[in-house]
Amino acid sequence: MDSINTISKAIILPEKSGHKYKKSYDSFMTWKSENNITSYSEDVLLKYYENLDSKFKPTTLWTEYSKLKSCLMFYNQIDISKYKKLTEFLKRKSNGFEAKKAKIFTKDQLEKFIIEASDQFFLHIKVAVIFGIMGACRRQELYNLKAKDVIDSHNTLTVRIVNCNTNQIDRKFTISGPYYDICKKYMDLRPRAAKINNCFFLRYFDGRCHGQKVGINKFGAMGTVVAKELKLSNPELYTGHCFKRTSVDLRKSWPPLSESCTNTLKTENDSLTGKLRVSFAKENI
Known part of the structure; x- marks a missing residue:
C-alpha cells in the first residue's frame, strides 16, 4: 500500500x-x-x-x-x-483493427484549390492551407497563432510558430510570391480595431473578416472542406492532421515549400509509437 x-x-x-x-x-x-x-x-x-x-x-x-x-x-x-x-x-x-490515416493532398490539388476556389468564401481557408503546408502546422498551432507572430516585410511574410509540445522548439518559415499576395489580401481585411496581440485567424464569410476567433474544430474540418470543393473521394478522411502530413510528403518535390523553411526540417520514425514525428532544428543565425 x-x-x-x-x-x-x-x-x-x-x-x-x-x-x-x-x-x-x-x-x-x-x-x-x-x-x-x-x-x-x-x-x-x-x-x-x-x-x-x-x-x-x-x-x-x-x-x-x-x-x-x-x-x-x-x-x-x-x-x-x-x-x-x-x-x-x-x-x-x-487485434486486426487498422486505424484510418488522414489522407494527404497532392501539390496539383492544393494549387487548384488556391487558384480556383472563390476568395469570397474560401480566402481564410486558403491562408490556413498555405500556413499549414509551408509550416507543417497542427490545427492547434494554427488556432494559437497570434497576429504579432506574422511579420510583413512588404513582399515576404515571416511566420513564427510557438510549438504546443514542450519537447520541441519554436520554428519559423517564410511566405513569398503569389502566396504572399493571397495572405496579404486576407490580412488587409482584418478589422482595424484588432489589437496586435490578437489571434491571427478571424472568422471570415461573404468576403469580410469579423472580430471573432476561428474555432479549433473549424481548423480540424478545413481539410474536409478543401476535399469537398475539389470533389475528392472520401473527403472525411482529410482530417485535421492532413496539412502536416501533406507538408512532410511534399517538401522534397514542391520548391515553394522547400524554400519557405528557414529552419531545417527533419522527419524520423518514432520507434515507440510508430508514427511520423516532425521536428525542427534550431535556426542557424
Whole structure:
C-alpha cells in the first residue's frame, strides 16, 4: 500500500489536457453511481470497458484506459495496470483493427484549390492551407497563432510558430510570391480595431473578416472542406492532421515549400509509437 501511495503522489495530470482526464474519470464515476456499484475491482472495470466497446474504436478504448488509469491512481490510489484480464480484453479488441490515416493532398490539388476556389468564401481557408503546408502546422498551432507572430516585410511574410509540445522548439518559415499576395489580401481585411496581440485567424464569410476567433474544430474540418470543393473521394478522411502530413510528403518535390523553411526540417520514425514525428532544428543565425 505504501508503494501505491508513493506512486500516486508522483502522478501529475497533464496541465493542458487535465480536463479531458477528469472527464473520463467523471464518466466512470457516474456509471458506477447509476449502477449502484461501489467497488473498483477488476471485474467492475472489465464490465465498464465492455460497455464502452459498443461506443468506441479500439484506439479510443486504449486512450480512455490510459486516462482513467492515471486518474484512479491520482484520486483513489488504485493501480489498474495490474488488472491483467482488463488489458487482455483491450488487446483482443485491437487485434486486426487498422486505424484510418488522414489522407494527404497532392501539390496539383492544393494549387487548384488556391487558384480556383472563390476568395469570397474560401480566402481564410486558403491562408490556413498555405500556413499549414509551408509550416507543417497542427490545427492547434494554427488556432494559437497570434497576429504579432506574422511579420510583413512588404513582399515576404515571416511566420513564427510557438510549438504546443514542450519537447520541441519554436520554428519559423517564410511566405513569398503569389502566396504572399493571397495572405496579404486576407490580412488587409482584418478589422482595424484588432489589437496586435490578437489571434491571427478571424472568422471570415461573404468576403469580410469579423472580430471573432476561428474555432479549433473549424481548423480540424478545413481539410474536409478543401476535399469537398475539389470533389475528392472520401473527403472525411482529410482530417485535421492532413496539412502536416501533406507538408512532410511534399517538401522534397514542391520548391515553394522547400524554400519557405528557414529552419531545417527533419522527419524520423518514432520507434515507440510508430508514427511520423516532425521536428525542427534550431535556426542557424
